[in-house]
Amino acid sequence: MFLQRNTPAFEGLNPFEIPDILTAAVSMTAFAVTWTSIGIFAGAAGKSGQFPLHTWLPDAMEGPTPVSSLIHAATMVAAGVFLVVRFFDLFAESSVALMTVALVGGFTAVFAATMGLVMFDIKRVLAYSTVSQLGYMMLAIGIGAPAVAMFHLFTHAFFKCLLFLGAGSVNHATGTFDMRYMGGLRSAMPWTYWTFVVAALSLAGIFPLAGFWSKDEILLSAWRGVDGVDTVVFSLAFIGVFLTAFYMYRVVSMTFHGEFKGGIEKELEGQNEQINGPEVHVGESPVVMVVPLVILAGASLVAGYLVNPISSIGGIPPHWFTEFLGGHSQGISLGVAFFSTATALAGIVASYMWGRMPLSNLSNIINPLRTLMLNKYYLDVLYEHIVVKKLFYQRITRITDRFDANVIDRFVDFLGWIGRNIGKAIAPIQNGQVQVYGIIILLGVAVIIGTYLIVEN
Numbered sequence: 313m314f315l316q317r318n319t320p321a322f323e324g325l326n327p328f329e330i331p332d333i334l335t336a337a338v339s340m341t342a343f344a345v346t347w348t349s350i351g352i353f354a355g356a357a358g359k360s361g362q363f364p365l366h367t368w369l370p371d372a373m374e375g376p377t378p379v380s381s382l383i384h385a386a387t388m389v390a391a392g393v394f395l396v397v398r399f400f401d402l403f404a405e406s407s408v409a410l411m412t413v414a415l416v417g418g419f420t421a422v423f424a425a426t427m428g429l430v431m432f433d434i435k436r437v438l439a440y441s442t443v444s445q446l447g448y449m450m451l452a453i454g455i456g457a458p459a460v461a462m463f464h465l466f467t468h469a470f471f472k473c474l475l476f477l478g479a480g481s482v483n484h485a486t487g488t489f490d491m492r493y494m495g496g497l498r499s500a501m502p503w504t505y506w507t508f509v510v511a512a513l514s515l516a517g518i519f520p521l522a523g524f525w526s527k528d529e530i531l532l533s534a535w536r537g538v539d540g541v542d543t544v545v546f547s548l549a550f551i552g553v554f555l556t557a558f559y560m561y562r563v564v565s566m567t568f569h570g571e572f573k574g575g576i577e578k579e580l581e582g583q584n585e586q587i588n589g590p591e592v593h594v595g596e597s598p599v600v601m602v603v604p605l606v607i608l609a610g611a612s613l614v615a616g617y618l619v620n621p622i623s624s625i626g627g628i629p630p631h632w633f634t635e636f637l638g639g640h641s642q643g644i645s646l647g648v649a650f651f652s653t654a655t656a657l658a659g660i661v662a663s664y665m666w667g668r669m670p671l672s673n674l675s676n677i678i679n680p681l682r683t684l685m686l687n688k689y690y691l692d693v694l695y696e697h698i699v700v701k702k703l704f705y706q707r708i709t710r711i712t713d714r715f716d717a718n719v720i721d722r723f724v725d726f727l728g729w730i731g732r733n734i735g736k737a738i739a740p741i742q743n744g745q746v747q748v749y750g751i752i753i754l755l756g757v758a759v760i761i762g763t764y765l766i767v768e769n
Contacts, residue, residue, distance in 0.1 A: 334401040345402065349409035352399055353416075360392030361443045362450060363420040367692055370439035377480030380435060381473045389442060390465050393449045400458040414454025418548035420447030423689075425555035429562070430685040433489050434479045437563055441515065442472060444552060448530055451545055457533040464526035467615045471514040471523055474608035478508035481601050482567060485594040491563065496572035500594045503602045505568050507609040512564050514612045516557040516656045519649065525616030527553070532648045553652055557659025558666075565667060 337345060356362075361369035369389060373380045383389075396403065396413065403409045424443035431437045445468050452461035481504040482497060483489055498505045514523035531553070534546040572594060596602065687693070741752070 330398055334399070337402045337405050340405070342406065346406040346408050349399070349403045349406050350412060352402070353396060353409065353413055356392030356395045357416065357450075358392070359395070360389050360446045360450070361420075361424075362392070362416055362447060363423055364691065366420065366424065366443050367688070367695065369443055370436050370688075373435045373439040377435070377476055377483065380439075381476035381480070387469070389446060390449070390469075393446060393453070393461060393465055396450065396453050397458040397462055400453065403453070404456070410454050410456065412454070414451055414542075414545045417447045417450025417452075417454055418545045418552075420444065421451060421552040422447075422548050422555065425552055425559065427685050427688055428559040429555065430682050432492050434482065434491050434494075434563060434567060435476070435489050437491075437559060438472070438475050438479060441475075441556070441559070444556065445472070445515075448527065448549070448552065451549060452530045452533060455533050455542060455545060457530070460526070460529040460533055463529055467514070467522040467526040467612075470608055470611040470615050471511040471521075474507060474511040474605060474612055475515065477601075477605055477608065478504055478511065481597040481605065484597050484601065491566040493573045494567045495570040496568070497594060498568040500572070501568075501596045503596055504605060507605040508568070509564060510609045510612050512560040516560050516659070517553055517652055518557075518656055519653050520616070522612050522615035522617075524649075524653070528649050528652055531652050535648050550652070550655055553655045554659040554662075557656040558663040561660045561663035562667070565663070 340348075354365075358365040403413065421444045424440045424447060428437045428440040428444065431440065445464070449461040449464050449468075452458070452464065479489065481501065482494065485497065485501060485504075486494055488494070510521065514521035517524045517527040531546070531549055534542060534549050684690070741748070
């Protein structure tokens with residue numbers, strides 16, 4: 313974009329103002345538009361955890377749960393999506409850029425969801441869920457529906473914030489985020505349980521919760537654009553629906569159903585560590601923690617209706633939110649809505665059956681896949697050992713070390729050599745003879761007076 317500043321497209325415009333950039337986009341060359349758009353998307357992908365720049369986001373969830381809830385799930389990581397939406401008119405000038413956004417978003421939605429299937433840390437599962445849902449938003453932008461992406465960003469903020477706060481409530485009671493040491497919390501924590509279920513169903517896209525309306529808009533936008541690449545995107549979107557429902561039922565089941573498995577006490581016992589303190593007795597979180605859960609559960613129920621996805625409510629025109637954002641609502645398709653809900657329910661049933669079926673006959677297939685997903689497809693290993701150690705430490709640092717030794721150090725030595733020789737040249741002047749110093753002073757005064765007279769004349 314900076315290189316385009318002196319081209320005719322930017323005549324009289326500022327290349328760093330978004331409105332001016334969008335105005336100039338129609339006059340820019342196709343090459344410039346495509347690579348500018350892809351460059352912006354690359355930055356947004358890092359901010360919003362899109363493949364292959366997603367690895368930082370789950371690790372960032374190690375912070376306090378309210379921080380994860382508000383910043384890492386609902387607001388901060390969505391900034392990349394918002395940036396691409398702001399630049400959508402630029403992306404719209406390049407079909408290649410839009411296709412890239414759609415494919416990366418769709419792949420990220422499925423790729424991140426697969427890792428959510430096997431993780432045991434409840435916050436890490438929700439982190440990969442966030443990456444997956446951000447992928448859905450990018451997918452919507454890529455298929456030409458930025459307003460729909462913002463609709464999903466709006467609804468996602470409520471139920472994902474609730475899920476993280478629910479995880480924090482469970483941690484407050486059990487002392488652990490590891491779902492293997494939870495279970496049986498349904499009766500002990502009814503408020504946390506039911507609000508968590510509302511958020512989980514909303515995330516899975518179950519009618520009539522908020523997540524259903526926004527995700528259905530994405531699926532419908534993909535369906536009505538099915539042609540070539542859009543077929544792949546549409547397929548990825550529905551695979552993501554199934555996987556989302558699968559891992560969210562797994563989370564609810566491991567956390568709240570069955571029998572309580574001891575919380576932090578059993579976790580420490582399993583690590584052969586000495587246990588100090590009283591036995592864990594779980595109970596509902598205090599009111600100050602429960603009230604936000606209830607408020608967010610209410611929002612997760614009705615947020616979809618706040619933008620009127622069906623018809624006029626209370627005199628407010630239908631689909632005002634997408635039209636306010638400059639988009640066009642896809643309306644409602646009963647076929648797509650039924651298929652998406654059925655797919656989500658199939659994911660829930662499959663997760664239920666998976667937890668109760670003997671897997672010994674499939675262990676040769678399942679165990680390698682589970683290991684692959686638990687190790688996050690070894691991307692962290694690839695980045696650390698190949699990119700950081702092999703490429704950066706052993707290659708790039710060697711080049712920079714030689715540059716430092718042969719260029720920087722020699723330049724510094726050269727400056728020192730100049731100073732040393734200048735010192736040698738003027739050293740005889742400083743010989744300690746007062747009469748020489750007096751002559752130098754007189755010569756200096758004469759030069760000053762002569763210069764003054766010349767200037768005055």
